[in-house]
Amino acid sequence: MPADTANAYTDTDAGGRAQGRATVGTGTTADELIRFDRVTKRFGSNTVLDSLDFRVFPKKHVTLIGPSGSGKTTILRLLMTLLKPDEGTITVDGTPLSHEERNGKLVPAGEKHVREVRKNMGMVFQQFNLFPHMSVLRNITEAPVQVLGMSRDEAAERALELLDMVGLKDRSDTYPGRLSGGQQQRVAIARALAMRPKVLLLDEVTSALDPELVAGVLDLLRDIARTTDITMLCVTHEMSFARDISDCVMMFDEGKVIEFGHPEKMFGDPEQERTREFLSAVL
Amino acid sequence: MPADTANAYTDTDAGGRAQGRATVGTGTTADELIRFDRVTKRFGSNTVLDSLDFRVFPKKHVTLIGPSGSGKTTILRLLMTLLKPDEGTITVDGTPLSHEERNGKLVPAGEKHVREVRKNMGMVFQQFNLFPHMSVLRNITEAPVQVLGMSRDEAAERALELLDMVGLKDRSDTYPGRLSGGQQQRVAIARALAMRPKVLLLDEVTSALDPELVAGVLDLLRDIARTTDITMLCVTHEMSFARDISDCVMMFDEGKVIEFGHPEKMFGDPEQERTREFLSAVL
Amino acid sequence: MNWDWSAVDAFLPRLADGLLVTAQALALSALLAFGLGLVWAVAQRSGPALVRGPVAVFTEFIRNTPLLVQLFFLYYVLPEWGLTLSAMVTGVVGLGLHYSTYTAEVYRAGIEGVPRGQWEAATALSLSRGRTWGVVILPQAIRRVAPALGNYVIAMLKDTPMLFVVGVMEMLGEARQFSSETFLTVEAVTVVGIAFILLSCPASFLMRTLERRLAR
Amino acid sequence: GCARVATGNDGDGGRLLEQLRATGTVRLGLAGEQPYGYIGKDGRMTGSAPAVARRIFKELGVPDVQPFPTEFGSLIAGLNSLQFDVVAAGMYINPTRCEQVVFADPEYQMLDAFIVARGNPKELRTYRDIAESGARMATGIGYAQIEYAREAGVGKVTTLPDQLAGLLAVEQGRIDVFVGTAVTARNVVRETESTRAEVIDEVTPHVDGKPVVSAGGFAFRTPETTLRDAFNRELRKLKKSGELLEIMRPFGFTADQMTDLTAEEKCRS
Amino acid sequence: MSEITPGLWEILLDGVWITLQLTFLSAALAAAVAFVTGLARLNRLRIVRFAAGVYFEVFRGTSALILMFWLFFVLPLGLGWQLEPMWAAVLALGLSYGAYGSEVVRGAVAAVPRGQHEAGVALNLPPGQRLWRIVLPQAWPEMIPPFNNLLIELLKGTALVSVMGVSDLAFGAALVRNATGQSAPVYTVILLVYFVIAFAMTRGMRVLERRARAGAGEGPPRRAALSPRRLFAPRRRAAAAAAASSGGERR
């Protein structure tokens, strides 16, 4: 199934062989929330992303899968401006990440521009990356106060709501070092949500956890996916979770999207041999 | 079967429940090569060996088995005088390890006495512990030259014989860092044999090796067991190897010998529930 | 600033004399520091308890008091107690002793870095204590700490100017003498300063390269 | 205050005297050398030069004197780098030094002396003796005696921080002779009650074959001639009235050592 | 010690005071230099890194005593203005120990896990805030033990100013020695005084470190046993290991 017919495939999803551009959701170009245009990223001589194209419309939940080293993390890090693309353009909510218009000319983005577009994104890391020297509450309130200019009280109030949501209201004065991995990850999710991002980037958020702690975190994310409007880009090896929450699964290999589609289709009857191989190995 | 009838059990082996003293081989007290008399060893409040009694006669091959932490390594380390017992006496070839007679009185052993009795023992470690800054040849010749007073030439000649035996004659000038784990362990065995010990202590000598390297080392040890007169005390999890070479298998648990006997009997039809459990877990 | 190149010309031969003295003092005191440091380290690791305590206190004391005052002490006080050392010997002993307390720590770190298994293997081979130290442990320990020791040699180089206070005519001493005779302080002190940078920068660069090499 | 701007050489004789009068304090550079300027057993500054300076600066309207003890060899550098205002260390006046600083007229004249081991085993009585016997000689850093020794052909001169170090070095056999000014050498041997060293008095140095009588005085930075001239005027008054000797006598000076030489003469010779 | 009269004791006491002032002031300057240079050496811009690197190499390469000589005798002659000796000494000590300190700052900051920087970016904190609120609070406890070693080196370094005629403790000793004609009492006394000051500073830094670690969300460090070798500088082992492995020279 050629990609240019993808939009017609289902109501919410595009799918199929990704020779052209992978598109998740429907709408006009103006509605696109995330857009990768011929993005290439190299580390030295290693081309990790090779002229990658894809789009995501708002409120969609996308899962990225693919073998180790295929560039999934790199995509999230590019979106979070932790990396810069070597070629191509990334656009979030209509604004290019790495360029800005000044006096009618496109110039490399300054710190201010980058911070402005970064406001759209929140990220949760595999290793939690909570700030060990701040209490749980402070971890969550610090950025809203410093970046969004909220008052401490307001930020704390909202943080407590979020902590309530992640089931850790009573641990707000604890330091992260005292929490289990699962609890830390839930705090990290709350911390990312406190900034009210449009897109939540999740990079293997359960793979550093002991098996018995994984379920709690995944349940929380399912809840968030169900009850909020937030767009999610999610790298995970938890296929049942991916099936539950995703509108679309994208399979990466060798720097390209080699296939994408609705999870039922992708997990049930993938078209590509490579996808089938990969799934049979991880399922 | 009470232990006091153990000597009659088979020609070469004692066996059975070890309420009394485990004895490997037959002979008079004067012939005993290794003798533990009510040996107790504690680490802090943790009693690792609890009034342990056993004897081994010359040329026997004994395998020690038991769950992790049961004190197997501790026994070898006590024999090698790397540790001192808290109570009881260990005697090797008629000489107590930790005491010596001076002017008709028993006094704590001095460095000289300890070094003298240590000459009876050779030890091979799990982690090889070759000297990384000496060539393979020098690793083997150092102790014979320094301790036995051999000439360098004589020691080298003998070392080359041993290296031939372990199949590494052509690597004598190499440094240990360049050898595979299996080769290193074979050198370590040659190094121990170069001191012509009466007893060879082997502590899980293959468990640090990649699986494909294990066989080479075990074959070498089988050869040594078959072709030399050396007494062996061997901690291993390689049950088929233990079955091949052992005259006796001793099962340890909670600081005691709970059962011992010929490998056929021990592996085929152990008497103790604990032994059966342990063996079913490892076999 | 009135810079006088002829003063530099006049000073250079004296600088060469001073450099020779600096080199001698450095070489001898480095040897002393390496040797004594080893003694402290070994004494603290395996000496009798009666030795360990005093050695610990002594090295802490030396390490925590100024080299300059120690030099004065050696030079002026020891003779009152009947031990007279020449200026050069005072300098070498002072510098060497002071830095031996640093090299002792380096050796200690190196010795502690030798895996326990090496001690055990040496024991299992019946090697004597002296042999175990000399043939098994120290060669491995010293290999790992060589760059750190090298760095201390550079630190010692930079402390050699202090020796002039007891009359050792090293480079700064020559500069002082020269400027008190000719009053050409600017040139002499500047030349010595540059000489030190020229000596120690490449040396520490070398050490860092060596370190990186060994770390690999 | 942290940084001060130098008065600089504005060619008009300097304004240091005005400044000193304004602050009321003058800082004296001392070398810690008896009897010229040193810290006494009671911990206070004393010595002939501070005593004279105190007297004269009072006349000049500067009531306070502050000691700045340093090494002899650092005195001129310290003066020129503005660490203190006057060298009050009985510094010998000679042509080389006159190029660096301006001297007041000498307040004393003096010959040199040797500190040698008791009994003078090497029989050292002149600079030439030192040169010929090859004896190990030491003196202070920057002392004029270095030049005198060179003139006499002494090859190697060790330098030590002060005369006490010199005395000890002689007693301990590190050197054979320590050379200093006559009063210095005499005082240090007497004060320490040394039993192992003695003083050879009244050694006459030679320059260009001619005997030299050394004379020492106060030194000022080159531009400060106004201050120097004012100082000289007061000094001359003290000399005339004989008060100078009275001030200096407690420190071991005698009438022989009073002088009418001028700085100009000593700068020329 | 009867030779040391009250007047002479006063000289020594004044000397102690000067030594303490010198140590404190130059430590403050050194700390400022260390942070500025250390952070500059991690700056995004190559030119900033290079400049800071050159500063570090040059001051690490010079001998502190020669630097002092230069600041005392050469700088004034060349520039025509003069620092008070005390301030020249503080400048010399602060600049050179600051260079050593920059290595400590650089190392500790570089050792803060990358993930912490990245979390800061992901939360959109501006660079200054990332440094100030995220990175430095975590790096700070790691800096204290090596800073303690440097502080002791600095204390010892202050004795050099006596050669320049600043009347610190070591200079006081020379005066007392000259006045009494005896060396043993006064040098023994001042060696002990230096030792006591060093000891007190080490203890103080230990308290500081414990506080810093508690503030950084860690538990208090294990209490060191009271053996003579631990009594003094319990964390020295780590420092020596660092010296053995990193570019650490003595200071």
Ligand SMILES: Nc1ncnc2c1ncn2[C@@H]1O[C@H](COP(=O)(O)OP(=O)(O)OP(=O)(O)O)[C@@H](O)[C@H]1O
């Ligand atoms: N900072 C970097 N420098 C050099 N190479 C890098 C860097 N980061 C990533 N890479 C390389 O880029 C490739 C893609 O990395 P990426 O982390 O995006 O893979 P991934 O799909 O997330 O894999 P995994 O499932 O193992 O996390 C890998 O080959 C990796 O080695």
Ligand SMILES: Nc1ncnc2c1ncn2[C@@H]1O[C@H](COP(=O)(O)OP(=O)(O)OP(=O)(O)O)[C@@H](O)[C@H]1O
């Ligand atoms: N140096 C030591 N200090 C404290 N406890 C020790 C020490 N060495 C061993 N032990 C303890 O003694 C017990 C017995 O240890 P040992 O090494 O003899 O067991 P093992 O039977 O060899 O076990 P494994 O099969 O795991 O090697 C263990 O509980 C161990 O924790």
Ligand SMILES: [Mg+2]
């Ligand atoms: Mg990844």
Ligand SMILES: [Mg+2]
């Ligand atoms: Mg074991």
